[in-house]
Amino acid sequence: VAILLHNNGYGDHEWHQALSHALPEHNIVRFVDGPLSKAQCAEIEFAVIWDHPVGDLANYPNLQGVLLLGAGTERLDRDSSVPLVPIARLIDPAVLQDMAHYALYWVMDLQRGYLQYRAQQALSQWHRHPSRAVADFQVTVLGLGPVGSAVAQQLQLNGYQVKGWSKSQHHLKGIECFHTTEQLPTALHNTDVLINCLPLNSNTEQFIDAQLLSKLPKGASLISISRANVLSEQALFDCLASAHVQRAILDVFEQEPLSKNAPHWQHPQITVTPHISGATYARTAAILIAADIRKIQRNEQPSYPHQHPAHLVLA
Numbered sequence: 114v115a116i117l118l119h120n121n122g123y124g125d126h127e128w129h130q131a132l133s134h135a136l137p138e139h140n141i142v143r144f145v146d147g148p149l150s151k152a153q154c155a156e157i158e159f160a161v162i163w164d165h166p167v168g169d170l171a172n173y174p175n176l177q178g179v180l181l182l183g184a185g186t187e188r189l190d191r192d193s194s195v196p197l198v199p200i201a202r203l204i205d206p207a208v209l210q211d212m213a214h215y216a217l218y219w220v221m222d223l224q225r226g227y228l229q230y231r232a233q234q235a236l237s238q239w240h241r242h243p244s245r246a247v248a249d250f251q252v253t254v255l256g257l258g259p260v261g262s263a264v265a266q267q268l269q270l271n272g273y274q275v276k277g278w279s280k281s282q283h284h285l286k287g288i289e290c291f292h293t294t295e296q297l298p299t300a301l302h303n304t305d306v307l308i309n310c311l312p313l314n315s316n317t318e319q320f321i322d323a324q325l326l327s328k329l330p331k332g333a334s335l336i337s338i339s340r341a342n343v344l345s346e347q348a349l350f351d352c353l354a355s356a357h358v359q360r361a362i363l364d365v366f367e368q369e370p371l372s373k374n375a376p377h378w379q380h381p382q383i384t385v386t387p388h389i390s391g392a393t394y395a396r397t398a399a400i401l402i403a404a405d406i407r408k409i410q411r412n413e414q415p416s417y418p419h420q421h422p423a424h425l426v427l428a
C-alpha cells in the first residue's frame with residue numbers, strides 16, 4: 114500500500130520519517146518530489162495531506178481515505194472533487210493541551226494585567242492596580258469542539274468562570290454551555306474574555322461581527338485561535354478604536370504569513386503570534402494517523418471523522 118504525503122513544506126522530511134516509522138509496512142510517497150505517474154497514482158490508497166492542491170485527490174483511483182494533518186477542514190471543504198472516502202481530522206491531545214495552555218496564559222495575562230507591569234518595569238514604576246479575583250473573571254469560549262472543550266476545561270480547572278457556546282448542545286463539567294442563537298447574548302453577557310475556537314465553514318464565516326461584539330460588555334478582550342475569517346477584522350478594529358474591546362490576542366490571520374505592512378503588528382491593543390497556539394508534532398501525530406489508517410482499513414470510522422460538504426449533498 115502506498116501513502117501520499119504532502120504537508121506543504123512544513124517539515125516534510127521529519128513527517129516522512131515519522132510516518133515511515135509508524136507505518137513500516139507502507140510506502141510513503143512524498144508529493145513534493147514532483148507529480149506522480151499514472152502507475153504511482155494507482156498505488157496510492159491513503160492521502161496524508163495539508164493544504165493540498167484543489168482537484169489533485171481525484172487523481173488516485175484507489176484512494177480509500179484522506180487523513181488531514183490538522184484539525185481545520187475549510188481548505189479541503191473548498192475542493193468539491195474530493196472522492197467519497199472517509200476523511201479524518203487530526204486531533205492530537207498534545208496539541209489540544211498546548212492550545213489550552215495558550216488560552217490560559219493570555220487569560221491570566223489579561224486578568225492580572227501582566228502586560229501593564231511589563232510596561233511599568235521599563236519605566237521603573239512601582240504601581241499596583243486593583244486585581245480581579247479569578248472566580249469573578251468570566252471567560253466565554255465560542256466553539257466547543259475538541260479545541261474549545263479543551264480550552265474551556267483548562268480555564269475552569271484553573272478557577273475561572275467559564276461559559277461555552279457551540280452550534281450543538283454540549284455538557285462539560287463546571288461549564289455553563291449554551292447552543293442556540295437565542296442563547297448567544299446570555300453566553301456573551303458579562304464576558305471578560307471571549308475566545309474564538311469556532312471552525313471556519315459557511316455558518317461561521319464572519320460570525321464574530323459588529324453585532325456580536327456589541328453584545329460584549331465594554332472593555333472585554335478577545336483571543337482568536339481557530340480561524341481568522343470567523344471574525345470580521347473591520348468590526349474588531351472598530352471596536353478596538355472605540356475601546357469597546359480592550360485587547361485582542363490573535364494567533365490566526367486572514368493571510369498567513371501576516372504581511373509586513375499589516376496594521377496588526379504595530380497596533381497597541383493587539384498581540385500577534387504566528388499561528389503557534391497548537392503546532393503539530395510529527396512523532397505523536399504519525400502514531401494517531403497510523404491508527405486511523407488501520408481503522409479505515411478495517412472499515413471502522415477514524416477517531417475524528419469529517420463530513421465533506423460536497424459528500425453531504427451527494428448522500
Ligand code: GLV
Nearest residue numbers: 182183184185186
Ligand atoms: C491548524 O491550524 C489546524 O487546523 O490544525
